[in-house]
Amino acid sequence: MTSADASARIRERFGVEPTAEGGALGVALPRERWLTFGRFASDELGCRYFNWLSAIDWKDQGLEVLCRVENLDAGLVVTARTKLGAGETRCASLVPVWRGADWMERECYDMFGVVFEGHPDPRRILLAEDWEGHPLRKNYAVDTPLAPYR
Amino acid sequence: MAVDARQIVEIGYGGSERLTMNMGPQHPSAHGVFRAVLTLEGETVVAVDAVIGYLHRCHEKLGETLTYVQYPSIASKTDYVAAMTSELAYVSAVEKLGTFEVPKRAQYLRVIAAELQRIASHCLWLGTWCMDMGGALGGGATVFLYCIRERELILDRFEELTGARLLYGFHQVGGTRYDVPAGWDAKVRETLDVIEQRIDEYEAMLEGNPFFLARARGVGVISRALAEEVGVSGPLIRGSGVSYDIRRAEPYSSYPDFDFRVPVETAGDCYARYRVRMVEFRESIKIVRQALDGLPAGPISSRPGVKSVGQIRVPKGEAYARIEGARGEVGCYLVSDGGPKPYRMKWRGASFSNLAVLPHIIPGHKVADVVAIMGSVDPVFGEVDR
Numbered sequence: 177m178t179s180a181d182a183s184a185r186i187r188e189r190f191g192v193e194p195t196a197e198g199g200a201l202g203v204a205l206p207r208e209r210w211l212t213f214g215r216f217a218s219d220e221l222g223c224r225y226f227n228w229l230s231a232i233d234w235k236d237q238g239l240e241v242l243c244r245v246e247n248l249d250a251g252l253v254v255t256a257r258t259k260l261g262a263g264e265t266r267c268a269s270l271v272p273v274w275r276g277a278d279w280m281e282r283e284c285y286d287m288f289g290v291v292f293e294g295h296p297d298p299r300r301i302l303l304a305e306d307w308e309g310h311p312l313r314k315n316y317a318v319d320t321p322l323a324p325y326r
Numbered sequence: 327m328a329v330d331a332r333q334i335v336e337i338g339y340g341g342s343e344r345l346t347m348n349m350g351p352q353h354p355s356a357h358g359v360f361r362a363v364l365t366l367e368g369e370t371v372v373a374v375d376a377v378i379g380y381l382h383r384c385h386e387k388l389g390e391t392l393t394y395v396q397y398p399s400i401a402s403k404t405d406y407v408a409a410m411t412s413e414l415a416y417v418s419a420v421e422k423l424g425t426f427e428v429p430k431r432a433q434y435l436r437v438i439a440a441e442l443q444r445i446a447s448h449c450l451w452l453g454t455w456c457m458d459m460g461g462a463l464g465g466g467a468t469v470f471l472y473c474i475r476e477r478e479l480i481l482d483r484f485e486e487l488t489g490a491r492l493l494y495g496f497h498q499v500g501g502t503r504y505d506v507p508a509g510w511d512a513k514v515r516e517t518l519d520v521i522e523q524r525i526d527e528y529e530a531m532l533e534g535n536p537f538f539l540a541r542a543r544g545v546g547v548i549s550r551a552l553a554e555e556v557g558v559s560g561p562l563i564r565g566s567g568v569s570y571d572i573r574r575a576e577p578y579s580s581y582p583d584f585d586f587r588v589p590v591e592t593a594g595d596c597y598a599r600y601r602v603r604m605v606e607f608r609e610s611i612k613i614v615r616q617a618l619d620g621l622p623a624g625p626i627s628s629r630p631g632v633k634s635v636g637q638i639r640v641p642k643g644e645a646y647a648r649i650e651g652a653r654g655e656v657g658c659y660l661v662s663d664g665g666p667k668p669y670r671m672k673w674r675g676a677s678f679s680n681l682a683v684l685p686h687i688i689p690g691h692k693v694a695d696v697v698a699i700m701g702s703v704d705p706v707f708g709e710v711d712r
Contacts, residue, residue: 198422198645199576225570226557228674232661244646248554248570255646276556279682287386302379302711311387312670318391 177250182221189216200244200253207258210241211268211294217254218273222247226276231288233314238262239288243270243277260290269294287312344372349696351380357454358707362684362696371696374688376681381711389671394420394499394638397671401658402493404673405709407450410443410484411651412709413497418578418647419658420499424640427628432501433580435626438617439487439496440579440649441610442480442514445521447652448603448610449477452528455600455701459541469531476524479517486510499638501627511618518611525607532600542597546687546699549594556686557679560654561606562703565591565598572650579649584616596702639666653677653704675709 179201183194186203190213195202205213217223229243242257260267269292270277281292282301289310292298300307309316350361359380365373385404389397401416402409414436421428428436453473481491488494488504496502532538548558553566563570571588573581589605591598642664648657654676661670680703688696 200646224551224554226555227655228557228657228659228672228679230659230672232670248568248575251575274555274557275552275686276679276682279678283678300379302382304379311384316387318387 177222177247177252179252182252182254185220197255200255203254203256205256205258207260207264207267210256210258211270211273213256214243214268214270214273217245217256221252221254222250223252223254224248224274226270226274226280227253229270229277229280229284231284231290231312233288233312234259235314236262238264239290241267241284241290243280245274265289265291266293268292271295286310289313343367347693349693351377357701357705358710360681360700360705360707360710362688362700364688364693364696366693369692369694371688371691371693374685374696376684378681378707379711381707383712385673385712386671389668391667393666394640394668398497398499399493399495402495403708404675404712405651405653405656405677405706406492407706407708408443408447408652409493410439410496411649411656413494414440414579415647415649415651415656415658417497417499418649419645419660420638420640422645422647423643423660423662424499424638426500428501428579429625429628430580430622431505431624432626432628434617434621435502435506436497436579437581437584438514438614438621439484439494439502441613441617442483444610444652445607445614446477446480446484448607449473449480449521451603451652451701451704452600453477455698455704456532456538458697458701459538469528472524472528476521479520483510483514483517486513498627498629500629501625503627505626506621511621514614514618518614522608522611525604529604539597541695541698542600542702543595544593545596545691545695546702547594548683548687552683552686553594556683558654558683559676559679560651561599561602562654562680562683564589564602566594567592572648572655576648578647580617583620584613586613596698599702639664648674651676653706653709654680656709673709673712675712677703677705677707677709678712681705681710 186194223245225246225248227244227246232240239260240257244255246253267290281295284290286300286303287310345366347364347366349364351359361377363375364371398413398416401413404412453470456469457467485491486507488496548566550567553563569588569590574588586609589602591601640662644661646659648655656676657674659672660668663669
């Protein structure tokens, strides 16, 4: 599975043109096809290695979730991304495909408030359970006062 | 009513009731602050809930508030046991974003620093892990004290190089901040000779010890499929039969210039991870010697000294740079909007992904094995919680 093969398959199945992002294939997907693409990447592209998942807050344009998966034998790296849309926080969970998505998605929920649908254990992971807000959102000020200790 | 002190309380315990036990957050074997909520049936763990975040400082938010010049010195505080590597990951990402040249001499110095750091970090890992497994290894702290003795030698070399022993501020965008002092090269070679010999001693001490073997062999097996799915890296994935090392998969700095071996073990247990790291000790020594032999002359940075904190500007865009740290893949993802500070910064901490494998491998083991498994993962909580 070379990078060119993978590009052709992605183009054929998803109708999007993969971009070269510094050695990785960048694939921008609609939100509805996130999980479908995850299964495709894992089963057909052989990307069994789940590297990381995170998000970017594009302010008015809403959140973008991205994840990096790899096929270690072929040296193939895919960075998939999806824009959730303004005000939207729901995204399909990738835990059914890669168990490694579990903690990564919990962190993404904790920091950005992205709600991963189908996640088996959607709790905060780094912050306290009763924390208010999601610190990596752009509207969360750095000097937000701490809630008083209870 | 007076309580009859002689009254015998009988506890009916058949071993099938479940007990929830907190391990941590201040458990000595956690090497930091980590809480494992264990569900036990007798001595056997049936489920584990790993609670992390006690050391969370929101580095990623902090990264958005500091300029490209300011942040590298904070970057070392993610993985404070291998500060050289986390600094390097951040500056590499900035260099990718802005396409900064790095002079050859600086590339070699980066490799020397990174490999010495790997040796120091593995020393701390071996010592603490053996201490976790306790009395069976000849009186608890024996191996720990030996390892710390060797780690000190490397910290001395780092102190001579950078003036600091733990958090260095050695790397900067475009090169390194310090050049090697006079006579440093000979001292490093001497240190490496000492450590090389001591590694043989550790091996003789441990591998001939039936208690050590009983506690490490067949314990905490990570299958190849699980290792990939969870995204573990470094000695963990190499202990599970995958020859995956960023220095080979996506060579950075001047690694293609050096001859070294990537050790792989297939058993996936604590012993396999131990073996991988022991070989890595020697390979790192080899690399440092080669880099010292071939250290080119020339400048150590492509940029003049920093005069103002907002000096570095990078174009709009994004970059992901990753390096092979002592614990695995340390990656930094940066998104720039063209300003003096990143729009978004993400840390891919090796320890975070490595630790995420614990809930999958611990169930079925005894409580005492939890400690051995955790130690073999070598988590640094600064990097887990960031």
